[in-house]
Amino acid sequence: MIDLKNLTIEKAHKSLLKEEFSCRELVEEYLKVIKEKNSELNAYLEIYDDVLSQADEVQKKFSDGTATMLTGIPFAIKDNILIEGHICSAGSKILENYTAVYDATVIKELKKAGAIFMGRTNMDEFAMGSSTQTSAYGVTRNPIDPSRVPGGSSGGSAASVASNMSLVALGTETCGSVREPSAFCGLVGLKPTYGAVSRNGVIAMGNSLDQVSPFGKTVRDTEIIFNVLSKYDKNDSTSVPDNLRIKKTTSNNSKKIGVPWHLFKEGVDPVIMENFKQSMEKFKNAGYEIVDIKLPYSKYSLAVYYIIMPAEVSTNLSRFDGIRYGFSSEGENLLEVYKKSRGKGFGREARRRILLGTYVLSHGYYDAYYNKAIKVREKIKKEILQAFENVDLIVTPTVPILPFKLGEKLDDPVAMYLCDIFSAPANLAGVPSIALPSGFTQNGLPMSIQFMASHFKEDSLFDIGKKFEEIK
Numbered sequence: 001m002i003d004l005k006n007l008t009i010e011k012a013h014k015s016l017l018k019e020e021f022s023c024r025e026l027v028e029e030y031l032k033v034i035k036e037k038n039s040e041l042n043a044y045l046e047i048y049d050d051v052l053s054q055a056d057e058v059q060k061k062f063s064d065g066t067a068t069m070l071t072g073i074p075f076a077i078k079d080n081i082l083i084e085g086h087i088c089s090a091g092s093k094i095l096e097n098y099t100a101v102y103d104a105t106v107i108k109e110l111k112k113a114g115a116i117f118m119g120r121t122n123m124d125e126f127a128m129g130s131s132t133q134t135s136a137y138g139v140t141r142n143p144i145d146p147s148r149v150p151g152g153s154s155g156g157s158a159a160s161v162a163s164n165m166s167l168v169a170l171g172t173e174t175c176g177s178v179r180e181p182s183a184f185c186g187l188v189g190l191k192p193t194y195g196a197v198s199r200n201g202v203i204a205m206g207n208s209l210d211q212v213s214p215f216g217k218t219v220r221d222t223e224i225i226f227n228v229l230s231k232y233d234k235n236d237s238t239s240v241p242d243n244l245r246i247k248k249t250t251s252n253n254s255k256k257i258g259v260p261w262h263l264f265k266e267g268v269d270p271v272i273m274e275n276f277k278q279s280m281e282k283f284k285n286a287g288y289e290i291v292d293i294k295l296p297y298s299k300y301s302l303a304v305y306y307i308i309m310p311a312e313v314s315t316n317l318s319r320f321d322g323i324r325y326g327f328s329s330e331g332e333n334l335l336e337v338y339k340k341s342r343g344k345g346f347g348r349e350a351r352r353r354i355l356l357g358t359y360v361l362s363h364g365y366y367d368a369y370y371n372k373a374i375k376v377r378e379k380i381k382k383e384i385l386q387a388f389e390n391v392d393l394i395v396t397p398t399v400p401i402l403p404f405k406l407g408e409k410l411d412d413p414v415a416m417y418l419c420d421i422f423s424a425p426a427n428l429a430g431v432p433s434i435a436l437p438s439g440f441t442q443n444g445l446p447m448s449i450q451f452m453a454s455h456f457k458e459d460s461l462f463d464i465g466k467k468f469e470e471i472k
């Protein structure tokens with residue numbers, strides 16, 4: 001029996017090197033848990049039928065000396081990241097039969113490193129949602145309390161790691177879709193700097209916001225994955241070239257933490273607020289300086305996000321017309337084919353956002369909404385970068401509320417959107433952010449705090465995250 005609960009990438013790597021178990025034996029352990037738990041949790045939409053042969057194949061790397069830290073490590077992959085030869089549906093009916101014809105760059109990198117792909121995980125349709133309830137393939141349940149949501153949109157990936165159905169996972173972030181499920185499932189989730197990790201081969205939601213983002217049980221696990229995936233990719237026009245990336249410093253020594261207290265006025269669950277204050281006390285006792293900062297424009301982050309994102313969504317989803325990809329409905333003429341295919345192929349939330357996006361981009365409203373949102377986004381970015389001239393890190397709770405019950409908030413989109421209130425600034429400004437487990441409520445529900453750092457300062461996030469693992 002392998003102790004999957006306490007297994008980390010480094011521990012697995014050492015055991016594989018020492019031949020305490022083989023890649024196949026490790027994968028078999030995860031398959032056992034999958035068999036036991038996936039039908040209830042619905043974390044995976046599909047388990048790949050070649051996982052054991054993948055394991056045998058990468059095992060060879062240990063004999064020929066080419067094994068890396070990720071060789072033999074079982075990954076769960078969100079259903080919007082292309083893996084050649086496998087279905088990739090983005091949680092949508094419109095792509096139910098779409099088989100990827102190439103590997104996303106991140107998959108290529110993981111393949112090179114010898115990672116194992118266990119399967120594809122459930123998600124809110126086209127990554128729109130904060131609870132993994134808008135998937136066309138049913139809801140995913142939270143492993144900590146199956147009557148509750150796992151967070152979203154990468155809820156399947158989070159649930160798979162939290163229930164030991166994979167060691168680590170990839171999700172994607174447009175606005176909190178890895179940090180929020182990390183918070184709800186008691187995990188670490190890292191949203192990298194925009195442009196650090198390639199988006200090539202990832203089904204786009206909001207191109208100016210999206211980043212592939214890792215989940216792990218520890219900060220170190222997310223760091224290892226980030227270090228493998230963070231590199232320039234010529235196939236992604238927004239990938240940042242090497243010479244513009246900040247090089248690692250040996251010691252980050254980030255000691256000054258900014259807290260935008262004025263942003264927490266309403267809507268934060270008192271239990272979460274209390275936990276946040278206690279976490280700040282711990283940092284203070286550990287020698288950190290905690291200062292109050294003001295981010296006056298950031299209070300508009302959510303409003304700005306919910307204009308820019310649907311604008312990009314409506315553009316991105318226009319390619320799903322029933323002719324070029326996936327689900328297609330018959331019709332009398334071309335327009336009817338479009339209407340029927342899109343009307344039946346997209347779920348409610350996707351259709352809502354297409355309408356919103358089309359509206360804010362339409363003639364007569366473009367200046368009032370989209371153009372204004374773009375301007376405020378610049379202000380938000382500027383004020384966050386200015387704040388980093390004075391502090392090393394900015395901290396907030398990750399989500400203002402605790403994991404909620406399945407079915408809740410589904411009829412109230414605005415209440416669902418409010419979950420993203422602390423996530424939006426990092427995606428709008430393109431800065432990295434990490435969600436860290438910060439304890440449990442009396443009822444055993446997980447809570448989380450998140451740090452933001454300046455562009456390409458992921459190292460500071462890993463440092464503070466490891467410190468928090470020690471002192472919390």
Ligand code: GLN
Nearest residue numbers: 127128129174175176177
């Ligand atoms: N909750 C966000 C939304 O619904 C999640 C977006 C994301 O990060 N994929 O837009």
